Amino acid sequence: MNINNIRHSLAHIMAAAVKELYPGVKFGVGPAIENGFYYDFALPSEVPLVSGTKKGLSLADLPKIEKKMKELIKKDLKFVKKEISKKEAKKIFKDQLYKLELIKKLPGKTVTTYQNGEFVDLCRGPHIKSTGEINLQTFKLTKTAGAYWKGDEKNPMLTRIYGVAFETRQELEKYLKTQIEAEKRDHRKLGQRLELFLLDEEIGAGLPVWLPKGAVIRKIIEDELYQKLSSQGYQWLYTPHIGNLNLWKKSGHWDFYKENLYSPIKIDEEQYLLKPMNCPFHVKVYNSKIRSYKNLPIKFAELGTVYRYEKSGVLHGLTRVRGFTQDDAHIICTSEQMAKEVEELVRYGLNMLKDFGFKEYNIYLSTRPEKYAGTLKGWEKATKTLKYVLGKLKLKYKIDAGGGVFYGPKIDIKIKDSLGREWQCTTIQFDFNLPDRFEMKYIDKKGKKQKPYMIHRALLGSLERFFGVLIEHYIGAFPFWLAPEQIWIIPVGSGHKKYAKQTSSQLAKNGFRCEIKDENETVSKKIREGELQKIPYILVVGDKEMAKKSVRVRERGKGDIGMMKLERFIDKIKKEIEEKK
RNA sequence: GCCGAGGUAGCUUAAUAGAAGAGCAGCGGUUUUGUAAACCGCAGGUUGGAGGUGCAAGUCCUCUCCUCGGCUCCA
Numbered sequence: 001m002n003i004n005n006i007r008h009s010l011a012h013i014m015a016a017a018v019k020e021l022y023p024g025v026k027f028g029v030g031p032a033i034e035n036g037f038y039y040d041f042a043l044p045s046e047v048p049l050v051s052g053t054k055k056g057l058s059l060a061d062l063p064k065i066e067k068k069m070k071e072l073i074k075k076d077l078k079f080v081k082k083e084i085s086k087k088e089a090k091k092i093f094k095d096q097l098y099k100l101e102l103i104k105k106l107p108g109k110t111v112t113t114y115q116n117g118e119f120v121d122l123c124r125g126p127h128i129k130s131t132g133e134i135n136l137q138t139f140k141l142t143k144t145a146g147a148y149w150k151g152d153e154k155n156p157m158l159t160r161i162y163g164v165a166f167e168t169r170q171e172l173e174k175y176l177k178t179q180i181e182a183e184k185r186d187h188r189k190l191g192q193r194l195e196l197f198l199l200d201e202e203i204g205a206g207l208p209v210w211l212p213k214g215a216v217i218r219k220i221i222e223d224e225l226y227q228k229l230s231s232q233g234y235q236w237l238y239t240p241h242i243g244n245l246n247l248w249k250k251s252g253h254w255d256f257y258k259e260n261l262y263s264p265i266k267i268d269e270e271q272y273l274l275k276p277m278n279c280p281f282h283v284k285v286y287n288s289k290i291r292s293y294k295n296l297p298i299k300f301a302e303l304g305t306v307y308r309y310e311k312s313g314v315l316h317g318l319t320r321v322r323g324f325t326q327d328d329a330h331i332i333c334t335s336e337q338m339a340k341e342v343e344e345l346v347r348y349g350l351n352m353l354k355d356f357g358f359k360e361y362n363i364y365l366s367t368r369p370e371k372y373a374g375t376l377k378g379w380e381k382a383t384k385t386l387k388y389v390l391g392k393l394k395l396k397y398k399i400d401a402g403g404g405v406f407y408g409p410k411i412d413i414k415i416k417d418s419l420g421r422e423w424q425c426t427t428i429q430f431d432f433n434l435p436d437r438f439e440m441k442y443i444d445k446k447g448k449k450q451k452p453y454m455i456h457r458a459l460l461g462s463l464e465r466f467f468g469v470l471i472e473h474y475i476g477a478f479p480f481w482l483a484p485e486q487i488w489i490i491p492v493g494s495g496h497k498k499y500a501k502q503t504s505s506q507l508a509k510n511g512f513r514c515e516i517k518d519e520n521e522t523v524s525k526k527i528r529e530g531e532l533q534k535i536p537y538i539l540v541v542g543d544k545e546m547a548k549k550s551v552r553v554r555e556r557g558k559g560d561i562g563m564m565k566l567e568r569f570i571d572k573i574k575k576e577i578e579e580k581k
Numbered sequence: 582g583c584c585g586a587g588g589u590a591g592c593u594u595a596a597u598a599g600a601a602g603a604g605c606a607g608c609g610g611u612u613u614u615g616u617a618a619a620c621c622g623c624a625g626g627u628u629g630g631a632g633g634u635g636c637a638a639g640u641c642c643u644c645u646c647c648u649c650g651g652c653u654c655c656a
Contacts, residue, residue, distance in 0.1 A: 001615085058585050059650090145651030146584025153653045157584055160651075188649095192592080201629070201647045257656060277656065311582050312647090314654065405656055429656085455654090493613045520612085528617035542615060554613080559615060 001133065002126075007032035007165045008209070009116075009127045010069075010139055011039045014161060016119035017068035027121070027151055028098050028158045035175060036139070036164035038146055042098070043159060057159050062141040065532040076132030081125060083110050092120060098149060112308055138172050139165035145379055161567035174521045187417075188317040194476050194533065196443040196484075197318060197467070204320030206315045208464055213484035216513070217470075218463060220482055222303060224355075225459075232348070234301040234329060239281035245271035251431055252373075256406065260308045269566065278304035279431070279456060281332040283438045291442040296452065297333035297341055303463070304328045318468030319423055324462045325352075331455040332440070338382070338453055342411075342428060343389045349413055349426035349459045355580055356466075357473060362422060363395055364412045366403035374432025382453075383409045384428040407433035417472050425461040425469070431452070476533040477556060480576045486559065487514040487573075488530045489551075490523055492542030499546045503566060505540065527554065537573070 009028035013173055017358060018025055018041055028040030035422045043057065046329075055310045061465045086103055092100040099122050103111055114123045115130060128134070141163045149155035167223040183189075191197045203209065210218055226236070245264050248254040254261070265407035275281075293300065305325045314320055318417045333341050353361060365386055368379045369527035386409055388398050397411075404410055408430030414422040431454040434440070441449045460466040470478075482487060491500040507514040517526045523540060530538045543552055545563060552563045564572075 060586090143650060144585060147652045148583080151653070153583070159584070163652080194585075199648085205647065253656075260655080279656090308655080311654070313582065313584095313652085315648090320655075376616060407656080424655085427656095492615050495613085503633085520611095520614095522614050523616060524614085525618055526616090531617055538616080544615090554616060 001128065001166065003127055003165070003167050004032045005128050006134060006138075006167070007037040007332075008125075009131070010163060010165050011037040012079075012116060012119065012121055012123070012127070013072050013115065013131060013134075014065065014141070014163060015039050015041075015073055015121060017065050018161075019119060021065060021068055026096055026098060028160075030121075031103075036159050036162060037165075038162045040149070040158040042156065042161045057144045057161065059144060062144065062161065066141045067128050070136050072117060073134050073136060075117065076130050078130045079125075079127040080115050080116070081116045081127075082239075085110055086111060089113065089122065093122060118501050135169065137169040138167065139163055140172065140176070146579050156315070172418050174273050181406065182420075185472045185475045187319075187468040189467075190471050191318070194471075195331040196471065199317070204322075205312065206310060206320070208318055208321055208323075214467065215479065216484035218467065221460070221463065225301075225303070228348075228352075229299075229301050229329070231342075232299075233297075234299040237282060237300050238286060238303045239278055239302060239304060240275070241307075242272045242274055243281065245273050246286075247280050248273050248276075250437055251283075252407075252437060253280075257308075260310070262307055262309055274306075274307045276306055276308045278302055278306065278326065278328045279330060279434055280438070282328075283440060283454075286330075286332055286440060288436060291332075291452075293334060293442055293444050293450075296442060297331050297337050299329060299331045301327075301329040316472075319417065320463045321462075321464055324465065326458045328453060329457050331457065332442075333455070334442070334444075334450070334453045335381070335453055338385050338446065339388060340454075341455060342385055343392065343455050344391060345428050345455070346389055346395070346426075348409065349428070349457075352459050352492065353413065353415065353425065354491075357479065358415050358472060361415045361425075362509065363390065363397035364400045364403070364414065365397050366400040366405075366410050366412065368404050368409060369402045369406060371406055372404075373436065373510060374433075378407060378432050382432075386411050386428075386430075401462045404486060405429060407431045415469055415473075417469050423461075423465055423469055425466055426459050427457065427461065430455045431456055475534075478536075479580060480536045480573065481580050483534075483536050484513065485515055485533065485535055486512050487537045487539060488526070488535050489516045489539045489541060490516060490526045490530075491516070491518055492523060492540060494518075496541050496543075496546060500541050505565060507570065510574070512570075512573065530554075531556075537569075539569075548573075 003121055008031065011032065013017050015030055018039070022043055024044040028042070030037065030039030087111055089103050090100060092113070093103065102122060110418070111122060112124060114127055116126055141161055143162045145160045145162065146157045147160040148157050157577050164172065164175060166175060191214070194213065195211050196217070198209040198211055200209070211525040230236070242265065245254065254273070257276060261276055262274045264273050282302070285300060286298065303325050305323065307323045307502055310320060311320050315322070367383055372379065380555050390411065410427055410429035412424050413426035414424050435451050440452055440454065442452050444450045489500045489504055491497045497518050502516065504514050504516050527538060534556060536556045539551040540554065541551055547566070548563070550563050550565050551569055553561050553569060555561050
């Protein structure tokens with residue numbers, strides 16, 4: 001039994017149930033999807049809904065529908081396939097405007113329908129033989145959503161009901177359990193509990209603030225980037241947060257992304273724009289003097305904070321915000337240098353992700369969209385280069401046909417959050433637009449002016465987004481080298497405070513982040529607190545430790561691992577820093 | 582932006598339209614603690630905001646802001 005057939009059949013059964021409950025409902029489409037199925041409906045405005053809303057169903061309406069579905073399944077209704085002429089189909093679906101639209105667009109002269117019970121649907125199939133094949137315990141309606149007809153926001157919005165379905169009851173239970181587990185690692189909850197970042201209504205939507213502990217991690221990430229990129233020939237830049245609107249008109253961003261830009265600010269008689277990206281500044285730096293082929297490739301890097309207007313409904317914790325900092329860089333090179341540079345970028349991007357513990361990701365290659373800047377020949381060459389590099393590195397990737405940005409093809413590396421949603425981190429993009437618009441040049445061997453190639457790239461993407469995914473990846477239990485508070489020292493009694501202080505300064509001298517917990521609380525209480533705060537090491541010091549210049553070590557996830565000399569403990573953790581464990 | 586669901590103290594939450602209450606955290610004491618919550622006390626609220634209906638609003642209505650689940654979008 002094919003699970004997709006079951007899921008697809010459940011979509012039909014759900015549609016049949018909805019039709020019985022709300023006569024006059026109009027149907028969109030209802031496919032099987034990962035883990036389940038959905039169906040889109042347009043409900044007649046006069047139907048009484050549990051939710052009391054006029055347009056769409058809400059969660060409160062689902063139990064009723066699920067119950068009706070189970071009744072239909074128990075009737076063991078057969079799925080009957082029929083091939084009919086389009087003319088006939090138009091008659092059957094005369095009240096179904098969306099189905100009529102589908103019939104019109106389908107190729108050929110005939111279409112197929114599936115009937116189970118009294119419900120007939122336009123459908124290519126395949127389906128299960130009969131509803132009786134479905135185990136009542138293996139599916140569940142999970143959520144409602146608004147969804148535009150055909151996914152186009154200009155079209156009317158339909159009500160979508162999602163369900164999950166599996167072959168066995170155990171699988172369904174397992175799935176529901178993992179969802180609950182996933183919620184526990186949600187970076188928004190952990191970010192609050194571990195005091196990593198703050199989102200505040202009064203500050204503004206989508207404008208996260210890094211709290212002290214989050215800021216420690218950010219600084220470590222920034223230092224890591226700074227050090228590594230500097231050693232690879234990158235030069236660092238700092239550029240302003242606003243720039244003359246004319247700059248953005250020239251770059252094309254004003255025309256292309258107006259909807260996502262904040263309104264210009266009037267300063268004296270000029271208009272200034274909050275920067276949505278750093279590129280034009282970097283181009284201006286490049287153009288600030290004459291460049292020779294001998295100096296290429298030139299690599300400019302910046303941790304640039306940018307602001308983009310995102311629609312209110314899309315904001316999401318740290319992963320989708322309105323103000324964020326990109327680990328941005330631009331590589332300006334000759335055509336011959338392209339392949340080598342891209343290869344280095346992909347290699348380095350993956351290494352960086354590995355350092356942060358990400359082993360699972362998906363790579364996408366996005367090709368030319370309909371509307372594009374630059375020449376066809378340039379696009380072909382650049383796309384070929386990207387493919388060549390991915391092939392050479394033996395990386396699996398998916399092609400996102402036409403998914404490139406208007407100014408060039410790109411490679412994206414996406415990592416997953418706790419709920420399996422993918423977030424773009426590394427992106428490597430060709431740009432045929434800015435070199436043109438800003439007339440970038442270099443002098444070649446023969447003393448002639450040439451137009452260079454330009455590559456944009458971000459390895460982590462946005463620091464905010466990366467941090468959000470990082471929190472979920474580690475469930476807040478950051479590896480030792482990243483943990484904002486690495487070590488807690490708990491003196492057993494007040495007589496041990498002095499020794500705790502000595503121990504602490506010894507650790508601090510070696511560069512470790514260490515706190516003495518000498519508040520008026522029990523040892524147990526402090527240990528509990530340390531566990532909840534996911535502190536990598538908790539050291540308890542009392543008479544025994546003092547006498548032997550030792551510490552009693554409690555390791556996160558392992559518990560008490562025994563007493564050891566302080567020097568030995570320091571050696572141990574120094575090694576962990578080196579290994580980025 | 583659109584379709585739904587929400588917003589009560591720093592956090593987690595209780596309260597048929599009829600006296601806004603608790604636990605944790607915080608603060609003050611007592612206790613000097615040996616591996617996941619010592620004890621006593623104190624303080625903490627314009628129930629997101631504005632307007633409306635009612636004798637009476639956390640609770641009902643309208644608007645608005647923010648958050649959440651989706652859709653569209655994401656340079």
